[in-house]
Amino acid sequence: MNFNAITIRDIAKELNLSVSTVSKALRDSYEISEKTKKLVIECAQRNNYRPNPIAQSLKQGNSKSIGIVVSTIENQFFAQVINGIESVAHKEGYNVIITQTHESYDLEVKNVNHLTSRSIDGLLISLSTETPDVEHLKTLHAQGLPMVFFDRVTEDINTHKVISDNYKGAYDATKHLIDSGFRRIAHITSPPNISITKERLAGYKAALADAGIFTPDYYICYCPHGGRDISEIENALNFLLNLKDKPDAIFTTSDRITTTTIFLLNKLKVAIPADVALVGYTNTTLADVLNPPLSSVHQQGFEIGQKATEMLLSLIKSKWPVTEFETVVLPTHLFIRESSTKTKK
Amino acid sequence: MNFNAITIRDIAKELNLSVSTVSKALRDSYEISEKTKKLVIECAQRNNYRPNPIAQSLKQGNSKSIGIVVSTIENQFFAQVINGIESVAHKEGYNVIITQTHESYDLEVKNVNHLTSRSIDGLLISLSTETPDVEHLKTLHAQGLPMVFFDRVTEDINTHKVISDNYKGAYDATKHLIDSGFRRIAHITSPPNISITKERLAGYKAALADAGIFTPDYYICYCPHGGRDISEIENALNFLLNLKDKPDAIFTTSDRITTTTIFLLNKLKVAIPADVALVGYTNTTLADVLNPPLSSVHQQGFEIGQKATEMLLSLIKSKWPVTEFETVVLPTHLFIRESSTKTKK
DNA sequence: ACTTGTTACTAAAACGATTGCGTAGAAATA
DNA sequence: TATTTCTACGCAATCGTTTTAGTAACAAGT
Incomplete structure (x- = not known):
């Protein structure tokens, strides 16, 4: 199947011109x-000619596409981030290739290799919870691949970063x-190795300390896979x-852990x-409609x-x-709903 | 910034071999x-050589990537579809380029053009709610671009399709x-032009007719943008x-309409x-945790x-x-929870 | 000695678009 | 008329890889 077979050469042949003339004409050369x-x-339009972007990429040495690595797009947070990425990238004529790690280190390495072997001009990455080190990225960074970390970042690579506060x-x-x-107040959270x-x-x-509240360490529970498996939160x-000394409140991190917690508490x-x-x-977007509103x-x-x-x-x-890099920190917003409203027992 | 500069030619020079020998050696030719x-x-590894995929694509005439067009990945249904797509595509060495229409016809046309101009080997598409016709796809289909429709399909193009029942x-x-x-029983749904x-x-x-229940036409409400804007459902x-003769039950289609309906009913x-x-x-995945469980x-x-x-x-x-095409129909599953359980008033 | 085969390699032509340089012919200037 | 300057185009190289069509060098068979 050779889709889109018409090339600049075909046009040249049809009009009895040279390839370069056609190319220059299309690029509006003086x-x-x-x-x-x-x-x-006219001939190009009639034949529905489209320049072959692969040939252009080869010539120009760039692919006009950027790679994204996130844990999963089922997480609304990442879906929203991706929307933000696309809004800027498309405006600048770049397209994006999205890959998911599902919190696995292996998949992260595979995805990064796949992306670079597909020739991307740059990489946007939020590390997987299972990622123990960033050696797989250091090489690429040293080779000059532009990369920006967001959400889950690393200190071991010096480049731009964007995180929430x-x-x-x-x-x-x-x-x-x-x-x-x-x-x-207990805390259920992701593995301790990731930045967030x-x-x-x-x-x-700090909030507990500032209020002079002593909290035992066992109030802090880590989910090895960031809540990917329901059993982590069940445990x-x-x-x-x-x-x-059962906690009277829980503070959870990450979408998955939070929604699974509310699910399990209801179930229990x-x-x-x-x-x-x-x-x-x-x-x-459903926080308002959960039972109770979250x-x-x-x-x-x-x-x-x-x-x-x-x-x-x-x-x-x-x-x-x-050589000068920046870490941008964006504010978060606390929405208070029923799930944290003290009731008289 | 020229990332990954080392080529097959550099290796050839270093080893005093011809380019073709190096190429064949790397491809394990007899x-x-x-x-x-x-x-x-050994030399390739030492220099961290990676074949330039763009050059390979140009030579081989394919890009080993497929384009996806959906309305929005924030919709969990599409996120799940994409996960399914990736699971198969990656196994076969293809990567995917995801684009979103946000239910807009213009964006659909733009995305499709963008994808094809980025050289994809095939297209997976779920039509936007606003799409009035598929002329923009017919040309491509006629030119031989392999495409498969899913979810929101069209009868005007004869190719493979995958839908739910x-x-x-x-x-x-x-x-x-x-x-x-x-x-x-009222029905709030997407615009009447799309297949779903x-x-x-x-x-x-049919269910109403089979039960001998007469239902006035005004029980059926269409949301022009498939529920993209909250006002559509408010209205x-x-x-x-x-x-x-206020309805005593509502059947909604599409994620967005459904979750917005429950949000608004709670609010009201x-x-x-x-x-x-x-x-x-x-x-x-939150249907169980909604108020009420949906x-x-x-x-x-x-x-x-x-x-x-x-x-x-x-x-x-x-x-x-x-020339022989197939439409695969997958079953749906009804989960009965509280939101539809008759209570005594 | 001569064909035939095999091995292990190279040269060169693709793939499609871009671009620096060259040049024929016309026009302008000396 | 001779020379220079434009105009408008073509040639050929280039990007990095793959692949076809060779071809030396040597061995084996007749």
């Missing part, structure tokens, strides 16, 4: 007379729970709910917020995507090796 | 001695409402709830199902994506023009 240009353009988001959420009268976990954990701890909840007939209050990081820390997903893409494009377009 | 192969491979899904949902004792609307509408009507609900303090029962098409028609999104991709790849790989 070297070509108006008459010939008109002739060529995870510390403050967690601080605000925890403080809100404290202000609402909760004292035994550390930052949010720090915010959580955490079973543990927490069976403590003799644990009343929210009467038995346990809940505040979680999530970008789902208090949530919302991130500016779309804007994160936009900013990261702008930075990536600036790297791609830069004629000089860039 | 024409090259083991000694030379070893030499070349929309008729039966709607029939089952409506029948369930009837069986639960509801009689005045027609099919689901037919199922809805529909305002209209329905102010009727003197209309009790579900006491005042109005609700069954909707949705693939959200009865829903669930589609096999992942499987739709898989099947569509298998069919597309068979078209791409076919040496002969394919």
Whole structure:
């Protein structure tokens, strides 16, 4: 099947012109007379000619496409980030290739290799929860592949980064729970190796410390796969709910963990917020309609995507090796709904 | 920035071999001695050589990538379809380029043009709600671009298609409402021009007819943009709830319409199902956790994506023009939850 | 000694578009 | 008329890889 067979050569043959004349005519070169240009353009349109982008890429040395690596697009946060990325990329004539790691390190490596072997001009990446190191990216970075990290970033590679103010988001959420009268506030979170976990954990701890509330370490539960498997959260909840100093509130990170927590609490007939209050990081548009309406820390997903893409494009377009890098931090917003409202028992 | 500069020519120079020898050695050709192969491979690895995929594409005449057009990946149904697509595509060495129409016809045309001008080997497309005709696809189809439709299909182009059993899904949902004792069953749906609307509408009507229930036409509300804007559903609900023969149940199609309906009914303090029962098409994983838990028609999104991709790849790989086309219909599943359970008032 | 075969390689032509350089012919200038 | 300057186009190289069509060098068969 050879789709789109018509080439610049076919036009040249049809009009008895040289290939270069046709090319130049189509690119509106001053070297070509108006008459010939008109002739060529008319012929091109009539034959529905489209320049072969692969040939153009080969000649020009770029592919006009950027690669994206996220954990999963089923997560609304990433879907929103991707929308932001596309909005900027398309405007600049770049298209995007989206890949998903499903939190797996292996898949992350495979996707990155696949993307680079498909020739991308730059990479936007949010690390997988299972990623232990970034050696697979360091080589590429050293070779000069422009990359920008967002959401889950690494300190081991010096480049542009875009993140939410995870510390403050967690601080605000925890403080809100404290202000609402909760004292035994547990935390279910992603693995401790990824950046968002550390930052949010720090915010959580700081809010508790600032309020002078002592919280035992076992109130902090890590989900090895970031909540990919329901059992991770089941285990955490079973543990927490069976403590003799059972928490009266839970602060969760990540969409998946948050929504699974509310699902499981409902299933276990644990009343929210009467038995346990809940505040979680999530970008789902359904927070209002959940049972109960979910208090949530919302991130500016779309804007994160936009900013990261702008930075990536600036790297791609830069004629000089860039050495000054920036980490942009976007604010989060706490939406208070019923799941964290203190009720009289 | 020239990333990944080392080419087959550099290796040839370094080893004092010809370019073709190096190429053949790397491709493990029988024409090259083991000694030379070893030499070349060692040199390639040492220099971290990667074949330039653009040059390969140009030579081989394919890009090993397929284009996807959906309305929005924020819709979990499409996210799941895409996961299915990727699972098959990546296994076969293809990567995917995802584009979104946000239900706009203009964007659909732009995306399709963009994809084809980026050289894709095939196209997977679910039509936008606003798409009035498929002229923009007919040309491409005529030129031989392999394409497979899924979800929202057209009769005007003869190719493979993969859809859910929309008729039966709607029939089952409506029948369930009837069986639960509801009689005045309204329908909020997408614009009448797209296939899923027609099919689901037919199922809805058939179930009512089979039960001998007369339903006025004004019980059927169309959302011009498939529920993209909240006002579309607000208008529909305002209209329905102010009727003197106000419906006692609503059947909604599409994720967006369904979740927005439950949001608005909650906001309007209309009790579900006491005042109005609700069954909707949705693939959200949160149906269980909504307030109230949402009865829903669930589609096999992942499987739709898989099947569509298998069919597309068979078209791409076919040496002969394919003339026999197939429409695969996958079953839907009705999950009964509280939103459609008859309660005593 | 002469054909025939095999091995292990190279030269060159693709793929399609772009571009620097060259040039025929016309027009302008000396 | 001779020379220079334009105009409008063509030639050929280029991007990096693959592939076809060779071809030396040597061995084996007749």
